[in-house]
Amino acid sequence: MHRVALPLIVAEKFAAASIKIPDDAIVVDEGRFRVFFPRSNAKLQGPIIAGLNKAEDLYAHAGLKLRGKLNCIVKGGAGRSYYWPGSSVMQINPKSLSAAYEHGHIVHEIAHWQHDKHVAGGFSNSEIKAKYKQAMAAPKSQGEQDAGKIKREYEAAKVELRRLQDEYTAPRVREGDEFQVVRPMGHGTGKALVRVLRVKKTVQVQILDPKPWDKPPYVMEVSGGVANRGAAEANPGIRAELNRLSEALQTAGKEEERLRSEAQKAKTQTWNTYDEVKSDWVPSVYSRENVMEWFAEIVTTTVLSPQLLIEEVKTWVKSVW
Numbered sequence: 001m002h003r004v005a006l007p008l009i010v011a012e013k014f015a016a017a018s019i020k021i022p023d024d025a026i027v028v029d030e031g032r033f034r035v036f037f038p039r040s041n042a043k044l045q046g047p048i049i050a051g052l053n054k055a056e057d058l059y060a061h062a063g064l065k066l067r068g069k070l071n072c073i074v075k076g077g078a079g080r081s082y083y084w085p086g087s088s089v090m091q092i093n094p095k096s097l098s099a100a101y102e103h104g105h106i107v108h109e110i111a112h113w114q115h116d117k118h119v120a121g122g123f124s125n126s127e128i129k130a131k132y133k134q135a136m137a138a139p140k141s142q143g144e145q146d147a148g149k150i151k152r153e154y155e156a157a158k159v160e161l162r163r164l165q166d167e168y169t170a171p172r173v174r175e176g177d178e179f180q181v182v183r184p185m186g187h188g189t190g191k192a193l194v195r196v197l198r199v200k201k202t203v204q205v206q207i208l209d210p211k212p213w214d215k216p217p218y219v220m221e222v223s224g225g226v227a228n229r230g231a232a233e234a235n236p237g238i239r240a241e242l243n244r245l246s247e248a249l250q251t252a253g254k255e256e257e258r259l260r261s262e263a264q265k266a267k268t269q270t271w272n273t274y275d276e277v278k279s280d281w282v283p284s285v286y287s288r289e290n291v292m293e294w295f296a297e298i299v300t301t302t303v304l305s306p307q308l309l310i311e312e313v314k315t316w317v318k319s320v321w
C-alpha cells in the first residue's frame with residue numbers, strides 16, 4: 001500500500017473542496033487527465049482512460065479544444081459523475097462510460113470544468129448568463145408541457161390521497177358518544193380489556209367503566225382509527241362511511257402510485273433526451289435547472305449531437321469557449 005503524493009496545488013484544491021482520495025489509490029497521470037483509482041477499481045484503468053481520451057477527441061472534433069488539467073477520482077457504487085465547482089476535480093462513476101450514455105455524463109462534467117476554469121470569467125461569464133436568460137424565455141416544448149401536466153396531476157393525486165387519509169382517520173366520536181375499544185386479554189380466557197395499541201391522531205375519551213388501576217379523572221387518549229372502529233360497532237352509518245372511505249383510499253393510493261411512476265418516467269425521459277431539441281436554445285429539460293447546467297447541456301449537445309442544433313447555437317458556443 002502506498003500513499004499518493006499530490007502536487008501541492010492539487011492537494012490544496014482537494015482540501016478546499018473536501019474531496020477524499022482513498023489512501024491506496026493508484027494514480028495515472030497522462031495528457032489532459034490525472035486519474036485516481038481506488039485499488040478496488042484498478043481493473044477499470046483501461047476503459048476509463050480510454051473513455052476520457054475519447055471525450056477529449058469528441059470535443060476536438062466539435063472544434064472545442066480542452067484546456068488545463070482535470071483531476072478525476074474514480075468512485076463506483078451509487079455515486080454519480082460530478083464536477084466540484086472551483087476545484088478542477090471530477091468524480092467519475094464508471095457507469096458514466098457505459099454505451100447507453102454515449103459518454104454524455106463525462107462530456108457534461110467536462111463542460112462544467114471548462115466553463116468554471118477556462119472560459120473567460122468562469123461561472124460569472126456575463127454573455128453566457130445573458131444567453132441563458134434569453135433561452136429560458138422561449139416557450140416550452142410539447143414534451144416538457146406533457147411532463148409538467150403529469151407532474152401536476154401527480155401532485156393533485158397526492159393532495160387527494162392525504163385528504164382521504166385525514167378524513168378516514170378523523171375521529172368520529174364526539175363528547176357524549178359512547179363506544180368500546182375491545183382487546184382480548186389472552187388466548188381462550190374470554191376476557192377483554194380496554195387498551196390503546198398505538199396513538200397517532202388522538203381523541204380524548206372518558207372511561208365510563210374504570211378498572212381498579214385507572215386513575216381519576218378517567219380520561220385517556222385513543223387514536224382516531226381505534227375510536228372509529230369502536231364507534232362503527234355501534235353505528236352502521238359510520239361503518240358504511242368508513243368502508244366507502246377505505247375503498248376510495250385504496251383507489252386513490254393506486255392512482256397516486258401510477259402517476260408517481262409516470263411523472264418519474266416523464267421526468268427521466270425529458271431530462272435525458274437529446275434526440276428531441278426542446279427549442280433551438282434549450283437542448284434538454286435539465287438545462288433549465290440553472291445557467292451552469294444550461295451551458296453544460298448546450299456544450300454536450302454541440303459535442304455529441306451537433307446535428308440537433310442550428311448553426312447559430314454552435315457558432316455561439318465556439319465564440320464563448
Ligand SMILES: [Zn+2]
Binds near residue numbers: 108109112293296
Ligand atoms: Zn451538471
